[in-house]
Amino acid sequence: MEQKVMDQELQTALEQFRVLDEKITHFSSIIGLTDWDSKVMAPKKGRNVFAKAIGTLRTEVFKLSVSEEMGNLLEKLSAVNDLDAVTKAKVREYREYYQKSKRIPADLFQEYSILTGQANDAWEEARANNDFAHYLPYLEKIVQFRRKFADIYGYEEHPYDALLDEFEPGLTVKRLDPLFAKLRESSVKLLERIQKHGKPTAVEVFDQSFDIETQKAFNRYILPIIGFDMDAGRLDETVHPFAQTVTIGDVRLTTRYLEKNVRSALFGTIHEAGHGIYEQHVNPDYEESVLQSGASFGIHESQSRFLENMVGRSREFWYYFYPQLQAHFPAQLENVSVDEFYRAVNTVQPSFIRVEADELMYNLHIMLRYEIEKDLIAGVIEAKDLPAIWNQKMQDYLGVTPSTDTEGVLQDVHWSFGGIGYFPSYSLGNLYAAQILRTIQKDLPDFYNLIENGRFDLLQEWLKENIHQYGKLYTPNELIVKVTGEELNADYLVQYLEQKYCEVYGL
């Protein structure tokens, strides 16, 4: 009899939890859409007020997530031993957020939500006009908020740990520093060798104009082939490319077309497609629940960086696609062989813009941001000092100094939405991706052969089966161990870069 009462209570709690999860997820889907809209569609005069409306909805989600009802349900369900794996994962996700956020007052949260909505516009304008001062007041407030959140969340060693954990559960400065140190050391050495002994690439092929309409046509041509379902998504244009999930059946990519830089949209689109395909492949059973999205920002970046680099910058990828690219741009490419093009695509060249960096330089861009963010959150530096610090670190890490803030500290959208703590995910993604590549090549020994033959379906099937379908069922650490048999380590990426660039540069 008592067992029956318990069961009944548990059933009620499970149903209440399901309803609450669904409501929060519905609202989150809508927030995703409004975010996308405000960056891609919204006319300028409406943005300010609409940012407040989004802030109100974000606050509602926040309130639901830290509500007494949520707290009680999490407590009840956490105490159940034989909870099914799916519910257990959902409880884990909500509990993490609940424990971090329950001490943040709703008013403070709403103020922060509205601020980040408005800061995006300020950033866009500042970037367009090379006017850091216009963005600074927003950035200063965002930094203050993030410092405050770090304190409220709590941390053991470094305040920045509290923010890292938001994007990659469990990640700390202590764990990241040695990974980055190893990567930096090997990258700098490799760069030196390339600069001294590398056989130059025909990078000047990119110093030409590529008609934007034709670029669009080529992007639309490759997207479905590499696995993005156009009936379950869109491709639009923005200043800063991104992927935004509304639902599993509605994943939206954006890209940026530059006539003088064909690589920008090309690899930007492939990168965002990597994010998008991941979300399109999540098990439909997880739709309308917190599990409907990718495991973490780091794992997400592993999928985008994998598709962009391990696949999209491979020789075999271009063996398959280059004839079509030539057909789109005959004047620009008729005298460039596919091997020349492949090497040109993999030119190592210290430059200003992260999203257009080659695979080797990319991680140095990230480390620079990581160092700055750590110091910002620790209060060692202030927002107003960022332009000067940015340029100094660019010189230190990459040996170049941007001539404008637009090419420097203003290039990234992340801080405007409060994403301090996000950047390390990119390099983490590169690390995960190299480790995953090693595993794929065990399962599919003819991996690069498949690519050369355009069998992206088989590649995507593997990714769906082994990674994508799980959504947030596993933590990032559980997932990487499940997929590759071991925890994350930097060796695979170091080896991959070494091998790739020795081949490209004939070292």
Place this chain on the structure above:
Amino acid sequence: MEQKVMDQELQTALEQFRVLDEKITHFSSIIGLTDWDSKVMAPKKGRNVFAKAIGTLRTEVFKLSVSEEMGNLLEKLSAVNDLDAVTKAKVREYREYYQKSKRIPADLFQEYSILTGQANDAWEEARANNDFAHYLPYLEKIVQFRRKFADIYGYEEHPYDALLDEFEPGLTVKRLDPLFAKLRESSVKLLERIQKHGKPTAVEVFDQSFDIETQKAFNRYILPIIGFDMDAGRLDETVHPFAQTVTIGDVRLTTRYLEKNVRSALFGTIHEAGHGIYEQHVNPDYEESVLQSGASFGIHESQSRFLENMVGRSREFWYYFYPQLQAHFPAQLENVSVDEFYRAVNTVQPSFIRVEADELMYNLHIMLRYEIEKDLIAGVIEAKDLPAIWNQKMQDYLGVTPSTDTEGVLQDVHWSFGGIGYFPSYSLGNLYAAQILRTIQKDLPDFYNLIENGRFDLLQEWLKENIHQYGKLYTPNELIVKVTGEELNADYLVQYLEQKYCEVYGL
């Protein structure tokens, strides 16, 4: 002392009401955006789940609007004698909704919200494939819901009154029948005279192809000139044209381009611009409150029909714009004079599609729908009988029979979103518009001269000053009396149509 306590209590209630109003309005803005998105942007695989997400948010708005908190605040504030006019209007708006809707269970409302979201897709598909059967199950459910709502809302004489009141507060079958009878009688007579004695127009000018890209260019050219602020709105494409407000600074229009029918997008866009300009002109002080939108559906239609017909189908409008239209379409229009074009634009011709009907036939299209809706809600007819009834009534009212349901009962979006009760607003809009025109011509005796000289700014200034700025501050009846000095009557429209078509047809 007691007065002070009262004041304090009132202040608290006012602040609580402001916060609740703002929250509801923020959510409504977001719902507006998501509605627009689902019709204009959303990829097809995501629509079904997203409709559920929108349903959840609509239900939240519903719950807030009929909440105990709302009920208490309305009671408190209604009892205050010297409430300021703005708050009084807000209380009126919420009270009307509260009293009608508080007896609808939230579950029922959510079910209905999701249904109407999904029905739109079903309607679109049915319309594309001329497949009424595909739409029927949705329509049947919607009819059942609307009948149930009519019962719950309550009514004195006809169940349809309960639904009319949703779109035009205070409107009843009893009030509408004589207005429509008068209009019908005079329209049918006028049509007869035109068909017997009218000098034919050169309507064949429209039997040509008009390049769609050029149509788009022309639409984008005229929109800002006639007063639509493109920095506070957008123009996109849909199957069924509409205007959607997100905020006062973000009003979105859609239109439909047909190569074989240049009038469709042209007058459709002007029509929607009439709605859009109205919303863009609302007093910014009312933004983020329930007053931020137009007074009623009827008044709204008066603004769109006024711009489309009294302005956009006037001879002076084309004196101003025709040279540009000719420049856009030289091959099609070089041998057509502006006077011929003006007469062609005003050709009276019974046809199938409401949105493309001339001013005279238009009201007959509405009366047909009105009769059908009345009978549907009264349970006299059922959804499954609609194709046959539709075609019969088309024959009775307009003397033509559609050859497909796509050209017949499937042509309108309204029932799919539950808008049974909406259609009469269009003819009401025509009636209001003619009455308003008479007043404008008193204030601006050179009204049509201004149009001929492209002084749409002065016309819009008058509309903004006298109508638009007020948003929902006044009820439709208060507003029409304030603007024109008398209650709505059908004489002005009857006279306007008589005068216009006698001139066009040389009667």
